[in-house]
Amino acid sequence: MDATYNFEITKIKGDKKFRFNDTLIREIRLDIYVNNEKIVSMMATPVDQEALAIGYLISEGIIKNVNDIDDLKLKEDGLIVDIKAKINEDKAKKLNEEGIIVSGCGKSISANLDIDPEKIDAAKIESDFKIKASEISKQMDEFYKSCPLYEKTGCVHTARIYFDEKNYFDAEDIAQHSTIDKAVGKALINGFNPQNGIMMVSGRLSSEMVVKAVMHKIPILISRTATTCLGLKIADKFNLTLVGFARGDKMNVYTHDERVIV
Numbered sequence: 001m002d003a004t005y006n007f008e009i010t011k012i013k014g015d016k017k018f019r020f021n022d023t024l025i026r027e028i029r030l031d032i033y034v035n036n037e038k039i040v041s042m043m044a045t046p047v048d049q050e051a052l053a054i055g056y057l058i059s060e061g062i063i064k065n066v067n068d069i070d071d072l073k074l075k076e077d078g079l080i081v082d083i084k085a086k087i088n089e090d091k092a093k094k095l096n097e098e099g100i101i102v103s104g105c106g107k108s109i110s111a112n113l114d115i116d117p118e119k120i121d122a123a124k125i126e127s128d129f130k131i132k133a134s135e136i137s138k139q140m141d142e143f144y145k146s147c148p149l150y151e152k153t154g155c156v157h158t159a160r161i162y163f164d165e166k167n168y169f170d171a172e173d174i175a176q177h178s179t180i181d182k183a184v185g186k187a188l189i190n191g192f193n194p195q196n197g198i199m200m201v202s203g204r205l206s207s208e209m210v211v212k213a214v215m216h217k218i219p220i221l222i223s224r225t226a227t228t229c230l231g232l233k234i235a236d237k238f239n240l241t242l243v244g245f246a247r248g249d250k251m252n253v254y255t256h257d258e259r260v261i262v
Contacts (some may be wrong), residue, residue, distance in 0.1 A: 001078040002026065003047040004152055024151040027174055032056065033082045034255055043149075044079045045149070045156060046175045048182045051189060052173070053081040055106075055181030058188070059215040066188045122211070125239040127195060127219040132261045133251065136222060140246045143200045144224075145225040146170060150202075158202045159183045161218070163192055166219060178204040180212040194218050205231045205244055214238045221244050227254055 004023050011020040030044040032053045039062065044052060050072055057063040063085050112169050137163055147158045149172040150228040159179035162168040169190070171182030179201060199213055200221040205227035211234060214220040221235070222243040235242040235255045244255040253260050 001028070001046045001074065003045055003149060019195060022150045023190075025149060025155040025174060031080045033080060034085060034087055035083075037092075039095065042175065044175060044178055046224055047149070047169060047173075048076060048186060049074050049081050050180055051185030053083060053185070054188060055183070055185035055216075056178070057083070057085075057087075057183055058184070058210045059212050060095055061215065062087050062095065064088070064149065086113050121182070122214050122238055123217070124237075125193065125214065125217050125219055126196075127239075128260075129196070129198075129219040130261055131220065134187075134249070136243065136246055136251065136260065137249050139198075140222065143156070144202075147172060147202075160200045161187050161192075161194060161197045162200060163187075163197045168197075169193065176201065177208045177212060180216070184212075186217050198222060200260070203234075204228065205242060207231050207234060210234045210240065210242065214240055222251075226252075234241055 001177065005026050005027055007022055007024055009020055009022045011018055027043055027047055028046045029041055030049055031041050040076045040161040054066060058065065064237040068086040069083060073082045075082065103177065107221065111178050130185065131184045132244050137166065143160045144215045146247045149156045150158055155175055157176035158170065158172050158181050160168055160170045167188040171186065173179045173182060180199060187194055187197065194216040197218060199218045201209060204225045205221065205223050205230060207230040210221065214234065220241040220243065224247055226244045227242055232242060239256055240254040243261040244254060245254045
């Protein structure tokens with residue numbers, strides 16, 4: 001299934017009106033099945049669905065790591081990911097019973113969010129990873145030059161998990177929280193540990209974005225925009241370095257600034 005869709009629209013420029021063949025992003029409902037049980041349905045962009053499923057299930061603690069997956073198939077219509085795996089039954093049950101609809105674009109749920117960061121079931125990030133502020137500026141600039149679906153449609157969020165200049169993984173989706181799961185899923189499929197990288201995202205640093213990074217143990221999360229109050233509190237508690245407004249040579253380091261070298 002193509003991720004984009006062409007449609008003829010009416011375009012107005014000044015006092016002129018004309019027909020224009022526009023490119024729109026395609027939006028689907030993706031169902032994720034694990035061991036013949038539907039775990040979740042989410043609105044998504046039909047690209048990298050397998051990576052999205054892996055990243056999402058690991059971020060929710062339902063699957064511990066990719067080695068626990070015995071089989072993974074994307075159905076021919078692109079609307080169902082079917083997985084056979086060793087899972088944490090309690091986590092799966094908690095998702096069904098206590099799942100919260102997250103604030104990012106695209107409807108999905110998480111059992112890892114709580115208004116009280118003390119109740120979030122995650123380990124603190126123990127990492128001595130460091131990066132120069134100048135390198136963050138350089139990589140954010142490069143990140144924003146490689147967003148093909150955004151360039152075509154202007155209608156998706158983007159994420160990149162970066163390890164070095166030759167090894168990084170990009171993801172695009174209508175749901176900003178899904179971009180993190182997709183990027184991490186692609187990294188895991190290719191044998192990279194998210195704990196050794198930094199995550200760059202296009203959207204705001206809201207609570208569910210921060211929790212995604214925490215659950216994947218990514219030490220640094222960066223955006224060109226701001227964080228929410230709850231996002232900041234979660235990052236601070238779990239030792240995540242949170243960087244916002246990373247534009248040009250400027251940035252705001254909200255939490256754990258020891259990882260950013262000037």
